[in-house]
Amino acid sequence: MDIRELKKQSDLSYDIAVAKRNALEKAHTRLVVVYNEHLFRADPETINLIKTLSEVHTSPFYVLDSNENPVEISNPKEFLQILVQRNQEAISSYHQMSKTFEKRND
Amino acid sequence: MTKGVLLFCFDTADTKYHSILERCVTLVKKNLKLPITVVTNFKTFKRMKPMGFINYKFIEPEPGNTKLGKEWNNVDRHMAYELSPYEVTLVMDIDYFPFTDNLKQFMDTKYDFLISKSAYDLTDRKSFDYKRFSMIDMVWATVFVFRKTSRAKRLFDMIKYVKSFYPYFIEMYRIRDKKFRNDYAFAIALEQANGMVSYDTLPITLPTLPPDCKVLKIDQQGIAWQYDDQIDYTRDQDVHVLNKEVADV
Numbered sequence: 468m469d470i471r472e473l474k475k476q477s478d479l480s481y482d483i484a485v486a487k488r489n490a491l492e493k494a495h496t497r498l499v500v501v502y503n504e505h506l507f508r509a510d511p512e513t514i515n516l517i518k519t520l521s522e523v524h525t526s527p528f529y530v531l532d533s534n535e536n537p538v539e540i541s542n543p544k545e546f547l548q549i550l551v552q553r554n555q556e557a558i559s560s561y562h563q564m565s566k567t568f569e570k571r572n573d
Numbered sequence: 574m575t576k577g578v579l580l581f582c583f584d585t586a587d588t589k590y591h592s593i594l595e596r597c598v599t600l601v602k603k604n605l606k607l608p609i610t611v612v613t614n615f616k617t618f619k620r621m622k623p624m625g626f627i628n629y630k631f632i633e634p635e636p637g638n639t640k641l642g643k644e645w646n647n648v649d650r651h652m653a654y655e656l657s658p659y660e661v662t663l664v665m666d667i668d669y670f671p672f673t674d675n676l677k678q679f680m681d682t683k684y685d686f687l688i689s690k691s692a693y694d695l696t697d698r699k700s701f702d703y704k705r706f707s708m709i710d711m712v713w714a715t716v717f718v719f720r721k722t723s724r725a726k727r728l729f730d731m732i733k734y735v736k737s738f739y740p741y742f743i744e745m746y747r748i749r750d751k752k753f754r755n756d757y758a759f760a761i762a763l764e765q766a767n768g769m770v771s772y773d774t775l776p777i778t779l780p781t782l783p784p785d786c787k788v789l790k791i792d793q794q795g796i797a798w799q800y801d802d803q804i805d806y807t808r809d810q811d812v813h814v815l816n817k818e819v820a821d822v
Contacts (some may be wrong), residue, residue, distance in 0.1 A: 485695075
């Protein structure tokens with residue numbers, strides 16, 4: 468491989484890395500969800516917490532929002548559904564984007 | 574409860590801010606679907622093309638600030654509380670293009686005031702990861718949400734106070750940038766009004782294009798830009814554009 472080809476590949480890798488980071492940031496922003504007038508992240512930690520509490524604790528129960536304020540969760544099933552839906556919306560969009568990165572790398 | 578978007582727009586000798594506003598309004602209508610109030614002056618208003626139903630509030634901008642040697646009318650943001658006709662208001666810079674509905678949900682929280690503390694560079698050069706010289710975190714007054722409550726009113730009163738004694742406050746907090754910046758005025762006021770302890774923030778990082786990026790194209794879905802010999806684009810993601818030549822794209 469000559470140096471021009473290496474430079475081309477390096478530029479392509481840079482482009483893909485930037486696009487990937489932007490797509491990931493986009494997904495992170497999309498993970499933010501408002502529930503009961505509070506802010507949460509629909510991330511694995513929140514989903515696992517709500518799922519676990521709903522299984523081992525009677526509702527209502529209490530969790531912290533993204534600003535560490537306590538929130539009463541009286542309908543965990545509804546909240547969990549919202550969290551999972553938002554999580555998958557954000558991550559599936561990121562997944563679709565990552566497919567285009569693979570194509571650019573071929 | 575009334576909700577809406579408040580935008581400030583004043584043309585200068587160098588920049589046709591009304592052109593930027595027109596793009597922003599189109600995206601707010603498409604993606605946020607909220608009523609809009611534009612704070613402007615008659616000179617700028619006369620240059621705007623018809624944008625459908627929009628409320629206008631006319632003020633004369635306070636002069637005096639510059640950015641990169643050019644006139645910069647940015648010091649009226651402290652009047653947002655009085656100028657907004659809404660109970661819940663989203664204030665945005667007009668060069669923040671909402672290609673998504675992400676901001677809309679923040680109008681439905683119980684918080685009196687929400688603002689973001691971080692921005693990230695879409696070119697991945699980490700231009701906005703400022704080394705922290707000052708004693709307080711900076712906030713980005715590019716986007717913020719407030720409700721008309723007594724606590725929010727106190728905060729805006731505090732912002733006015735900070736603005737009045739800005740040279741004193743930036744010395745006290747060891748802020749190196751001596752020009753008036755809403756970001757610092759808001760950060761100082763939040764610190765003061767909250768008793769020098771932490772405050773609630775928007776858990777988002779504002780996607781931002783640095784001033785040295787030339788915007789090549791904007792459409793309804795996204796934006797393409799050039800930096801050096803790199804051309805890139807993003808779609809379905811809000812973007813704060815710092816290069817004011819975007820007015821001519």
